[in-house]
Structure formats: C-alpha cells, structure tokens
Amino acid sequence: MLRVDPLRNPEPLIRRVYGYVAYRIGDGPDAEDLTSETFVRALRYRKSFDPQKGEPLAWLIGIARRLIEGRPPTLELAIEVPEQTDAGDLEEVTLRRLALSAAVSQLEPRDRDLIALRYGADLTARQIAEELDLKTNAVEVALHRALGRLRATIGEPGDPPVRKEGTAR
Amino acid sequence: MRHKRTNLETELRANRPEPSHEFVNRLEGRVREGRRSRAGSFRVAFAGALAAGVLAALASVGGLGYAATATGSAVDKAKQAVKSHGVLVVHKSPSRDQYGPKVKKAKKAKKKAKGRKFKRPPFTG
Numbered sequence: 239m240l241r242v243d244p245l246r247n248p249e250p251l252i253r254r255v256y257g258y259v260a261y262r263i264g265d266g267p268d269a270e271d272l273t274s275e276t277f278v279r280a281l282r283y284r285k286s287f288d289p290q291k292g293e294p295l296a297w298l299i300g301i302a303r304r305l306i307e308g309r310p311p312t313l314e315l316a317i318e319v320p321e322q323t324d325a326g327d328l329e330e331v332t333l334r335r336l337a338l339s340a341a342v343s344q345l346e347p348r349d350r351d352l353i354a355l356r357y358g359a360d361l362t363a364r365q366i367a368e369e370l371d372l373k374t375n376a377v378e379v380a381l382h383r384a385l386g387r388l389r390a391t392i393g394e395p396g397d398p399p400v401r402k403e404g405t406a407r
Numbered sequence: 408m409r410h411k412r413t414n415l416e417t418e419l420r421a422n423r424p425e426p427s428h429e430f431v432n433r434l435e436g437r438v439r440e441g442r443r444s445r446a447g448s449f450r451v452a453f454a455g456a457l458a459a460g461v462l463a464a465l466a467s468v469g470g471l472g473y474a475a476t477a478t479g480s481a482v483d484k485a486k487q488a489v490k491s492h493g494v495l496v497v498h499k500s501p502s503r504d505q506y507g508p509k510v511k512k513a514k515k516a517k518k519k520a521k522g523r524k525f526k527r528p529p530f531t532g
Contacts, residue, residue, distance in 0.1 A: 248438040252431050270430050277434060281441040310512030335422040342419075357419035389415060 244287040244294035254359050255298050261342055262306050276302040278363035299359050339392040349384035
C-alpha cells in the first residue's frame with residue numbers, strides 16, 4: 239500500500255499548529271518550542287498517520303493537544319494587555335490582537351481549547367468533533383457559548399447572557 | 408447581533424498569533440531534512456528487501472545451484488584459457504635460437520685434430 243506523507247508540505251501546517259498552540263498557551267517562545275516538539279514527534283511517528291482517520295492537520299493538532307495537556311499547569315502563560323493610555327505607542331491592530339489573546343487566556347480551558355481549535359488551527363466543527371469525540375452539533379453549540387463568554391470577557395456591549403457549561407441543559 | 412458575532416469570529420481568525428518567518432523557515436528545514444533522511448533509509452531498506460526477494464525466488468527454483476554451476480564452469484574455462492596460453496612453449500623459433508639458452512656445440516676442429524693425431528717431428532737440431 240502506498241503511504242501518504244503527512245508532512246509533505248510543512249509550511250502551512252506549521253502556521254496553523256502554531257496558531258492553535260499560541261491561543262492555548264500564549265504567543266511566544268513557549269509556543270514555538272511546543273510547535274517544534276509537535277513536529278519532531280510527528281516525524282518520529284509518521285508511520286502511525288492514517289489518512290482515513292483524518293487530515294494531516296487534525297493529526298498534528300492531536301499531537302499538540304496531548305503535549306499541552308502533558309505540560310505542568312504552572313507553565314500556563316498569563317497574557318498582559320497594556321493600558322489603553324499606552325495605545326498611542328502601539329498600533330491599534332497589535333493592541334487588539336493582544337486584547338483578544340488576553341481574553342482567550344482568561345477563558346476556561348475547555349472554551350480556550352475550542353476557540354484555539356476553531357480559530358487558531360482553523361479546523362471545521364466536524365474535525366473538532368472527531369478530535370474531541372463529540373457530535374458536530376454539540377461542538378457548534380459549545381463554540382457558540384465559548385464565543386459568548388469571550389465576548390463577555392472582552393466587554394463588548396449588547397451580549398446575550400451566556401450560561402455556564404454546567405448549567406446548560 | 409449577528410454582524411457582531413461575525414466580527415468577533417473574523418477578528419479571532421485575522422488576529423490569530425503568527426509565528427516569525429525565521430521560526431517557520433527553521434522548522435520547515437528541519438522537517439524537510441528529517442523527511443529526506445528517512446526516505447533515504449527507506450530506499451536502502453527497499454533495495455535490500457528487493458535483493459533478498461530475488462535471491463529467495465531464485466533459490467526456490469534451484470536457480471542458485473544453477474548459477475553456482477555456471478560460475479564454476481566459467482571459472483574452469485577461464486583457467487583453461489589462461490593455462491593453454493600460459494605454458495605454451497615454442498621449441499623451435501628464431502628468437503629462441505638467438506636468445507635462448509646456449510647449446511654447446513662440439514668443436515669440429517678438435518674432433519678433426521683428434522682424428523689426425525698430429526705428431527711433432529723429432530728434434531734434429
């Protein structure tokens with residue numbers, strides 16, 4: 239049987255794995271280290287990749303998730319956003335990016351994981367469902383709630399009240 | 408509200424943390440290098456497996472014995488060829504006459520002398 243090499247075109251994969259990792263643990267050297275480790279493991283266990291189970295990106299994100307979960311919790315990065323009065327020194331885009339990253343870092347680990355999978359790694363709801371062993375519909379609902387909580391964290395006005403995961407039906 | 412939701416999702420995608428170009432290039436190089444080295448070892452293993460397979464196939468139909476016999480007969484032929492050329496001695500040839508080992512010839516003069524039995528005449532003086 240002809241094997242499919244999941245790392246044939248690594249550049250876009252590196253960017254998306256990094257996007258996921260950075261939304262989970264914060265942008266910077268730790269995210270770079272973890273992304274590198276993900277690819278080192280992927281190279282080592284390349285033979286275990288089964289194209290029938292999913293795309294290379296989903297496989298890599300699975301490796302990255304396990305690595306993050308294996309990390310000590312003290313290494314979780316707390317992102318600090320500069321005061322609004324310093325906005326003149328920074329570009330608005332950079333400030334907004336930092337604000338978003340900070341808001342994501344304040345979410346519950348499960349919400350953060352969902353946001354990172356959807357908007358960091360750019361996985362579809364179906365791919366996330368396969369990764370988390372959930373139904374696609376359940377993932378869509380969970381994502382909707384996570385976005386609501388993120389909106390509340392950012393402090394955007396007019397947000398609908400979002401119930402906690404535990405209180406949901 | 409719908410518009411706002413879309414904005415947040417768009418923002419999350421647009422402001423996704425991006426790795427530095429240097430990091431991407433470095434890691435991409437490592438991945439490509441790792442792929443190449445593994446592909447090389449795979450090729451060597453494949454060649455070895457192919458050779459073993461061919462040998463096994465030959466052995467199953469007695470090909471190895473046939474090959475051994477053929478090789479032996481070829482060696483014999485070669486030996487014969489070398490031997491016949493190697494020990495060829497030409498006994499009569501102009502070069503041998505000129506440069507070969509000297510053969511002592513009987514001196515005719517002496518033989519003649521022996522035959523005549525020269526006798527010095529008696530001293531009369």
